[in-house]
Amino acid sequence: MKIALAQLNYHIGNFESNTAKIIDAIKKARENGADLVVFAELCVGGYPARDFLEFKEFISLCNQEADAIAAVCQDIACIIGIPTVNNQPEGKDLNNSAYFINNGKVEAIVSKALLPNYDVFDEYRYFEPCTQFNCIDFKGHRIALTICEDLWNTIENPLYITRPMDELIKQQPDVMINIAASPFTYSHDEERIAILSDNAKRYNLPLFYVNQVGAQTELIFDGGSLVFDNNGAIIDEMPYFEESIGYYTLQNDAKIVPQHTPTLKTTRASDIEQIHNGLLLGIRDYFYKSGFKQATLGLSGGIDSAVVCALAAEALGAENVMAILLPSKFSSDHSLKDAMDLVQNLGCRHEVIAIKEVTDAFEQALSPQFKNLPFNIAEENIQARSRAVLLMAMCNKFGYILLNTSNKSEAAVGYGTLYGDMCGGISVIGDVYKTQVFELAKYINRDREIIPVNTIVKPPSAELRPGQKDTDSLPDYDILDKILKEYVENRCSSGEIIQMGYDETTVRKVIKLVNTAEHKRYQTPPILRVSPKAFGVGRRMPIVGKYLS
């Protein structure tokens, strides 16, 4: 049996484009002599479709598309992921299903049993878990077909009380296929390989795994579809962050022969390289799928906006990036120069709009109320918000999308102005700690100086008052980021973090800052997710709650 794995980039709700891609891949696979072509989880309709799934019209359109796909399945079978109506009288309305289509019709339906409902996942919101398990017979093989999480109930940390393969194995399948929509994080590829390899070994079966690729707003899917032999050894690892179709012959002796020569990786891509590639895809798909072309951002001369500008220029083309320099009286001389150097290195367009007259007008307008009260956070925020008004005016006038340039460390401790520098359509590096932003800048400069060295080496500053430095109000970033990781990602308490050896005052201060910034983060743009715990939909904290520590 010759199997094609189609790792494609879908667009949620865009039936026309998704179906066209699927049908195109079916035809290609047939031309290539494949017996079966396998697509990703919920590829019809896209994943995650969220509350689109609550519209009956959405579900019926999915099934219309499945009919169109089935119509072309002659002399080739396919597996597609699709939401289906739960036909049991009790339970949720839907199942997260896979259709096995052969001879122009749906010959088998398999539904997902293990529904992830943690971090960014909400599958119990829509789906009833499947409790019946049947293998699929095709071309002399017996296929144990499962959907994503179905293979993820690990022995060490069993999150679910059942394990679908324990049922399916009783029917003596000779191959496993798993269709997935498994989002990227910089550590996810290794975890994925380990868990899937473990399944192949445990059940002593070859395993074909198809992931989707492409970004859906904040969630980036990295592809990296996998093929394992029955000893859990990797036979092939498909490309990351791009569409691809792989062909494999499954012999009757369970041996798998790829049609191409797989280039098996001996070392993993570094975290920073993965983040870099993930963010490029995230930016590109945000613009492409929302129908926009042109990005803008405020370029301060600092490292965050420089990195975002460089990423945007790489993702969208420098000609589609408008950098806007918005100096104030507190901007240092070198800031403007550093920003201009970057603009030149990238070849993107730029404008300079000074904010002094605007901030003066605000302070003048407020002088009857503010009287002679000392300069404080109010005046600092007026600067940041004046910049936001100017940037958004440029967006409204010229049709740009504003890129947010906050990093994860800032977003964590609330070191930013709501409705000021926290604005934007999408946050590019809001899941990248400041220490990682520095690494990212060096990675971007790996072949030539794109981000000016001065931008990388100077001490970070918001430049909202004379001589301000980030370290005036925050711990050094290498300490801060470690504490943040323990609190935000590992959910350790202040006591536990102090026990690890961090300074008590620092820990308590940092955690207090994170907690009191919850209301700010609630109102910020979606953040491209690259870590196992990003701010946004995967982290849901009370706003008016009393925080511990």
Added chain:
Amino acid sequence: MKIALAQLNYHIGNFESNTAKIIDAIKKARENGADLVVFAELCVGGYPARDFLEFKEFISLCNQEADAIAAVCQDIACIIGIPTVNNQPEGKDLNNSAYFINNGKVEAIVSKALLPNYDVFDEYRYFEPCTQFNCIDFKGHRIALTICEDLWNTIENPLYITRPMDELIKQQPDVMINIAASPFTYSHDEERIAILSDNAKRYNLPLFYVNQVGAQTELIFDGGSLVFDNNGAIIDEMPYFEESIGYYTLQNDAKIVPQHTPTLKTTRASDIEQIHNGLLLGIRDYFYKSGFKQATLGLSGGIDSAVVCALAAEALGAENVMAILLPSKFSSDHSLKDAMDLVQNLGCRHEVIAIKEVTDAFEQALSPQFKNLPFNIAEENIQARSRAVLLMAMCNKFGYILLNTSNKSEAAVGYGTLYGDMCGGISVIGDVYKTQVFELAKYINRDREIIPVNTIVKPPSAELRPGQKDTDSLPDYDILDKILKEYVENRCSSGEIIQMGYDETTVRKVIKLVNTAEHKRYQTPPILRVSPKAFGVGRRMPIVGKYLS
């Protein structure tokens, strides 16, 4: 057996205050001769604690508090709601549990079987459903204790495949107790009474139901705890939107005798009265629980800000409300007068800050870029955003919280400026359609004219360009709101709504506006929820998706 139902207002994560309230109620109940005092679901720690539940420290603190509560339970038993560690080797880490505490210790633990995971609920995110059911024997009675949703699997629309009472009834209990955290909507009280009454009848058992009261950021809990006899007749309906303790004697013949004379309602409070009272509690708890006292808002002379101002003055006291009038060259003469009339009627403070110099400065700063391009949405938004900068500056300088004044109709169709009038700490009427805002204004004026009649009768306008009216770009609100309700709340497709008799062009236009405003709503403040489907945590739509219709 004498039962006390304690309907209290908890604060998420505020163990000190929650435990003090619980212990105080236990002591009061004991003085009143009660044998058992019943508290709401997850009262220890508060509901919904969201991802606080993922911190081990939070769970262990909950159990420390339970020890403190148990210590005072001498000569009286109590039932408290608490998250507990799931002691099964597989499944989620926690259970949503109830402790039955007697003689100073936990004598029985019951866990929730039906975990709501729709709309605003995410209980599968944290909890493993219970699969074992045992009644509790106490003082010659056998209690079937369940938790909230456990009684909500209706016969007509069975969302779950089990029904805990079907198991418990086999043990022949003589009374049901249900502890809940059931959030308010203007139609929820009637639904709640119907479902609980149906349970009492079906199992032929008296039923004691305790709900929590109080707002947790956007979620308002209305109390209204209930007592039914075994025929499903209401014996008592506790107060709405306030704390209360009720006492009832359950006789051995299943008859229930309240200690007080219940004032059973013959008619339900109107939707608008309920919304009014709910919003007052929502505002009050948002400020009280977040430790703020003073509110501010931009007062335009229009009905939305007038209603929000009046609600804030009633909730917080007029002395704690600062109304800020921000006229522009497009503000009509009557707007300023209407706003000033309201300020006088309420007796709140006010400031007038003209925005002309600020918007002129912005247009001046942008003139090299904007050149002679015609006035459009960019300049309109500059006005709205200039107001936001001024309001936030006042907040930053004087410690106010900005109240957002967008209504649900506007929020739905994106008729508002992101980082402009869509700003604020909390959205007061973001779940109230414009047609309901008018009703609310009339309700507020029920005894005397608080909101100037002119504010109510004049045609709504954003006043961002000369002679602008809402109806220039939107259908009449009575049509708009009906279409919005079908699409947003009932999730009907455009085709279905057109079939109901609405004009096709209007329907398609409205739905397109709702869809394209998704990215705006993502970045707006939490919205006090009063309807079955509010924007915010209960409605999760893709941002970069292709929408139907």
